[in-house]
Structures are given as structure tokens and as C-alpha cells.
Amino acid sequence: MATSIDVSDLDIYYGDFKAVEGVTMSIPAKSVTAFIGPSGCGKSTFLRSLNRMHEVVPGARVDGRVVMGGQDLYGSDVDPVEVRRQVGMVFQRPNPFPTMSIYENVLAGNRLNSRRMKKSEADDIVERALRGANLWKEVSDRLDKPGAGLSGGQQQRLCIARAIAVEPQVLLMDEPCSALDPISTSAIEDLIHELRTEYTIVIVTHNMQQAARFSEDTAFFNLAGAGKPGRLVEMNSTKKIFSVPDDPSTEAYISGRFG
Amino acid sequence: MSAPTTSPPAPPPARAKRRIGDVLFRGSTQVAAGIILVALAGVAIFLTAEGIPALRADAAHLAGESTFLAYAWPLLFGTLLAAFIALLIATPLAIGVALAISHYAPRRLANLVGYVIDLLAAVPSVVYGLWGANVLGPAMVPVYRWLSEHLGFLPLFAGPASGGGRTMLTAGLVLAIMALPIITAICREIFSQTPRLHEEAALALGATRWEMIRMAVFPYSRSGIVSAVMLGLGRALGETMAVALVLSAFRIVSWDLVSGTAPSTIAANIALSFPEATGVGVNVLIATGLVLFVITFAVNFSARMIVARSEKGLVR
Ligand SMILES: Nc1ncnc2c1ncn2[C@@H]1O[C@H](COP(=O)(O)OP(=O)(O)O)[C@@H](O)[C@H]1O
Ligand SMILES: [Mg+2]
Numbered sequence: 001m002a003t004s005i006d007v008s009d010l011d012i013y014y015g016d017f018k019a020v021e022g023v024t025m026s027i028p029a030k031s032v033t034a035f036i037g038p039s040g041c042g043k044s045t046f047l048r049s050l051n052r053m054h055e056v057v058p059g060a061r062v063d064g065r066v067v068m069g070g071q072d073l074y075g076s077d078v079d080p081v082e083v084r085r086q087v088g089m090v091f092q093r094p095n096p097f098p099t100m101s102i103y104e105n106v107l108a109g110n111r112l113n114s115r116r117m118k119k120s121e122a123d124d125i126v127e128r129a130l131r132g133a134n135l136w137k138e139v140s141d142r143l144d145k146p147g148a149g150l151s152g153g154q155q156q157r158l159c160i161a162r163a164i165a166v167e168p169q170v171l172l173m174d175e176p177c178s179a180l181d182p183i184s185t186s187a188i189e190d191l192i193h194e195l196r197t198e199y200t201i202v203i204v205t206h207n208m209q210q211a212a213r214f215s216e217d218t219a220f221f222n223l224a225g226a227g228k229p230g231r232l233v234e235m236n237s238t239k240k241i242f243s244v245p246d247d248p249s250t251e252a253y254i255s256g257r258f259g
Numbered sequence: 260m261s262a263p264t265t266s267p268p269a270p271p272p273a274r275a276k277r278r279i280g281d282v283l284f285r286g287s288t289q290v291a292a293g294i295i296l297v298a299l300a301g302v303a304i305f306l307t308a309e310g311i312p313a314l315r316a317d318a319a320h321l322a323g324e325s326t327f328l329a330y331a332w333p334l335l336f337g338t339l340l341a342a343f344i345a346l347l348i349a350t351p352l353a354i355g356v357a358l359a360i361s362h363y364a365p366r367r368l369a370n371l372v373g374y375v376i377d378l379l380a381a382v383p384s385v386v387y388g389l390w391g392a393n394v395l396g397p398a399m400v401p402v403y404r405w406l407s408e409h410l411g412f413l414p415l416f417a418g419p420a421s422g423g424g425r426t427m428l429t430a431g432l433v434l435a436i437m438a439l440p441i442i443t444a445i446c447r448e449i450f451s452q453t454p455r456l457h458e459e460a461a462l463a464l465g466a467t468r469w470e471m472i473r474m475a476v477f478p479y480s481r482s483g484i485v486s487a488v489m490l491g492l493g494r495a496l497g498e499t500m501a502v503a504l505v506l507s508a509f510r511i512v513s514w515d516l517v518s519g520t521a522p523s524t525i526a527a528n529i530a531l532s533f534p535e536a537t538g539v540g541v542n543v544l545i546a547t548g549l550v551l552f553v554i555t556f557a558v559n560f561s562a563r564m565i566v567a568r569s570e571k572g573l574v575r
Pocket of ligand 2: 174
């Protein structure tokens with residue numbers, strides 16, 4: 001049920017400020033695509049335009065097409081709320097709902113979608129999502145405890161469980177490990193590796209090794225110059241990007257000569 | 260902070276000066292806190308000392324009642340009823356307006372509405388009283404008629420409907436408008452402090468704006484809403500002039516919200532009866548003041564308890 005995403009000529013604005021310009025790319029289904037590039041080049045902005053989260057910032061808008069499963073997400077008859085139910089998102093800082101239990105956190109998205117759920121049905125969803133997020137063993141005996149009581153890495157996996165509980169087609173992750181310690185990071189990396197068989201995953205990362213380790217494709221973003229909008233420099237298979245990239249600036253960034 | 264050996268030590272005068280500043284600041288804040296406590300204690304002692312003789316007052320000074328309790332109870336009833344009606348109306352309205360300002364309206368409009376609501380707080384209560392008695396009350400008369408005709412089987416609307424509109428419901432409405440600014444201002448502040456992180460978590464799950472507010476905004480602001488409402492309640496309980504102008508000074512216990520014979524409140528009764536009170540009659544009024552003082556205190560205290568308890572579970 002995962003689907004590919006085709007972006008054509010996308011410009012992204014914050015009010016009058018053009019943050020990203022002219023992105024055209026094709027994100028394959030059931031694989032991991034990594035976005036890399038220096039800070040401020042618009043990786044987060046572009047990622048958030050893929051589930052229409054960009055426009056929750058006042059004055060923010062986009063211009064261009066994002067086609068998922070044959071439908072333009074920015075078509076005039078498309079409800080952004082529906083888009084977000086199809087495209088899950090995991091943020092840089094873990095953000096479980098602090099007043100909800102672990103159980104309720106996992107179900108938060110499902111509760112929005114559906115009328116009443118039977119208890120057994122809800123239990124199944126929670127267990128499946130938590131197992132899917134490699135968290136079940138650690139929390140199965142305290143599902144009624146607040147989600148905020150978990151460690152940072154566990155909270156992030158709880159957020160992943162919450163995102164996959166509604167069985168989205170695409171999972172967007174914005175530097176999901178950057179606030180975590182190395183052990184939690186490797187737990188999440190393993191998880192992302194497993195999730196690729198079911199979801200189209202797009203992940204922003206600052207960590208080159210991470211991108212090289214588990215992504216199939218990598219897109220390198222850069223600023224055209226100080227004060228200019230960010231743009232997509234090149235997108236290729238990860239193997240190629242990290243060995244013989246097409247663009248000299250990609251190679252300079254990866255080998256650490258700038259950024 | 261300690262300087263390494265190579266750099267010159269900080270000049271002693273500067274350090275001494277800063278110390279003096281600290282001492283002055285700490286001293287002045289402690290004095291200020293002390294003054295507040297002393298003033299509060301002074302009020303309590305005054306009210307108690309001057310109120311005690313009221314317990315032995317005779318019927319002549321108790322408007323015909325045999326005991327102080329029988330005298331004060333209808334006033335207390337009126338006070339609580341008016342304040343309760345006011346909050347019942349003001350709370351949802353204030354929360355709605357605050358949400359509109361913090362989460363719905365475009366920035367420019369939100370600022371304007373916020374400003375207008377703040378202005379309501381600057382209107383003197385005597386103006387509210389005159390407006391309630393002369394404008395709002397008469398304007399509400401058809402509504403009161405309708406209520407007593409169609410819902411007259413409820414004790415609340417038993418009627419007969421007041422011809423001048425100076426009813427309990429009018430008093431409650433006026434108090435609601437007076438309590439609105441403080442509740443709105445605090446709610447607005449609290450709503451806009453909701454962490455962006457959690458609002459986005461809800462939105463990214465596909466929550467509509469209202470669902471996002473229920474998932475992310477309300478859980479954060481529950482304790483703040485309670486304190487805001489309690490501050491509004493404080494205003495409604497103690498309000499004097501507006502109620503005195505709207506309600507005639509009856510001392511009865513009646514649930515009828517639409518009739519002209521409505522229970523007065525403690526504060527309004529003090530204001531209306533004080534000019535004619537003599538001797539023990541003054542003590543009686545002061546004793547009712549003590550009752551109001553205790554009630555207000557209890558309300559604030561229980562509000563703090565609720566807030567403290569609900570905040571314990573909230574890890575920020
Ligand atoms: N909410 C916002 N309002 C205005 N400008 C923003 C906002 N968020 C990001 N930007 C700007 O958009 C550009 C891209 O930012 P971002 O997408 O966060 O970059 P990255 O994730 O690659 O570090 C930056 O110039 C940043 O200042
Ligand atoms: Mg970013």
C-alpha cells in the first residue's frame with residue numbers, strides 16, 4: 001500500500017520569502033530516501049510540504065505539484081487533513097502528548113479517524129504499532145503510564161508507533177535521531193530499516209554515515225547563495241552519491257569541505 | 260564563574276555595589292510581601308472584631324430576622340447565585356473568544372478583538388450598573404416574558420416576568436460581561452503558550468483545528484482555565500455597584516431568575532444599607548462582609564488546590 005511521490009517544480013514560500021525553489025524529484029515507494037544538506041537549505045521546509053504541514057505556518061504557501069498515488073496533494077479539492085492522515089510524520093524532538101498514557105498516545109490518530117472502536121480492536125492496534133516500533137517489549141507492562149515518563153529514545157519510538165498506528169502510506173522523518181543518544185539512535189535506525197518493507201520513508205538527516213547506511217536514494221539540497229532560496233542539487237542512488245556524485249558541490253559537502 | 264589566575268580580579272567596589280543591589284531588592288520585596296500579609300490580617304481582624312457584636316443583634320437591627328444567620332443567608336444565596344450565573348455565561352464565552360484570538364482569527368483581527376476585550380475591563384462598574392438597569396434590563400424584558408410563558412414550569416423561570424427587567428438574570432449578565440475580560444485575557448495567554456511541538460503532533464496526525472485544540476491545547480491549559488475562572492469568580496462575588504444598581508434590595512431566597520423580586524447580594528446590600536445603618540446595624544453589615552471575605556478566600560484557596568493537583572500530573 002506504500003506509494004511513490006512525484007514532485008514537480010515546487011517553490012515553497014514563507015510569506016514573501018522564497019525558502020525553496022524549483023524542486024523536481026521522484027521518491028520511490030517502499031524504500032528509504034534521505035535528504036542531506038547544510039542547515040537552512042530548506043530540507044525541513046520541503047519535507048513538510050509533502051504532507052501539507054508547511055501551510056500551518058501563517059502566510060506559508062507552495063507553488064507546484066506533489067503527486068501521490070495519481071493525485072495532486074495541492075489540488076483544489078484536496079483536504080489537507082486527509083493528506084496528513086495518509087502521510088505520517090515524526091519530528092526532530094519526540095513529542096508524545098504529555099497528558100495521555102502510552103496506550104492513548106498510540107491510538108491518538110485512530111481516535112481522530114474513527115467512530116467508536118471496540119476495546120479488542122484498539123488493543124490489537126496498540127500492540128501491532130508498538131511491536132512495529134520495537135517498543136512493545138519495553139512498555140507492554142505499563143501501557144497506562146504517561147508517555148512522557150519514557151526515555152527520549154523510547155518517546156521517539158512511541159511517536160513512530162503513533163504514526164504507523166493509522167497505517168499511512170508514507171512516513172516523513174525530520175532528523176528523528178538528532179536529539180537522541182547513540183544507543184537510542186541505533187535502535188531507531190534498525191527500526192527504520194525494518195519499516196522500509198511496508199512504508200515509503202523520507203528522512204532528513206545531518207548524519208552522513210546514517211544516510212549512507214540505510215537509504216536507497218539520497219537527495220542533496222543546498223543554498224544557491226547567501227539569501228537565495230534552497231534548491232535540490234542532485235538526487236541519485238545513495239551508492240552513487242557517496243562514491244561518484246554528479247555535482248562537485250555534493251562531493252565537497254560529503255567529504256566535509258563545507259557545510 | 261571564578262576567574263582564572265591570569266586575569267585581573269574583579270574590582271571590589273563593583274562587587275560590593277551589586278551586593279547592595281541584591282540586598283535592597285530582597286529587602287524591598289520582603290517588605291512588600293509583608294505589607295500585603297499585614298493588610299490582609301488587618302482586614303480579617305477588623306472584620307472579625309467588628310462583626311462579632313452582630314451575633315447578638317436584635318430583630319430591630321436585623322431587618323426583622325431573629326438571628327444573624329437568618330439575616331445573612333438570603334444575601335449569601337443571592338451572592339452565590341448571581342456569581343454562578345455570571346460564570347456560567349462568561350466561562351464558555353471567554354474560552355471561545357480566547358481561542359478565536361489565539362488560534363482562529365487572523366493576527367490583525369485577533370489583536371483588535373483582544374484590545375476591545377481589554378477595554379471592557381477599564382469601564383467603571385457604576386457604568387455597567389447604569390447600563391444594566393436602564394438598557395440591558397428593559398431590552399431583555401421580552402425574553403423574560405417568553406421564558407416565563409414557555410418555560411414557566413421550571414422554578415428558574417416561574418415568573419411573573421419583571422416589567423423593568425431588573426432581574427437576577429440581568430444582574431448575572433452584567434456580572435458576566437464584567438468578568439469576561441480577566442478570564443479571556445488569562446485564557447488567551449495560556450492558550451498561546453501551548454507548545455508548538457504538541458500542536459504540530461496533533462495536526463500531523465490529521466487532526467482538524469478543533470481536534471488539535473482538544474488534543475494539544477486544552478490538556479495544557481486546564482489548570483490555567485480554572486485559575487482564570489476563579490479570578491473571574493472573585494470579581495463577580497465582590498462586585499458592588501453594578502448589582503446595587505440593577506437589583507432592588509430584597510432579602511429573599513428565590514431561584515426565580517426572571518422576576519423583579521430577586522435576592523440581593525452581600526456587597527450590594529452593604530452599599531445600599533450602609534447610609535441608614537446605626538449602632539449594631541453597622542456591625543451586622545460588617546459581619547456580612549466577613550462572610551463574603553471568608554467565601555472569597557475559600558474559593559481562591561480551593562482553586563489553588565485544584566490547580567496544584569492537576570499540574571502534578573503534567574510533565575512540561
Ligand atoms: N516558520 C518559518 N517562518 C519563516 N521562515 C522560516 C520558517 N521556518 C524556516 N524558515 C526559513 O526557511 C529556510 C529553510 O529552513 P529549514 O527548512 O528549516 O532548513 P533545514 O531544515 O534545511 O535546516 C531558512 O532560511 C529558514 O530561516
Ligand atoms: Mg531542519
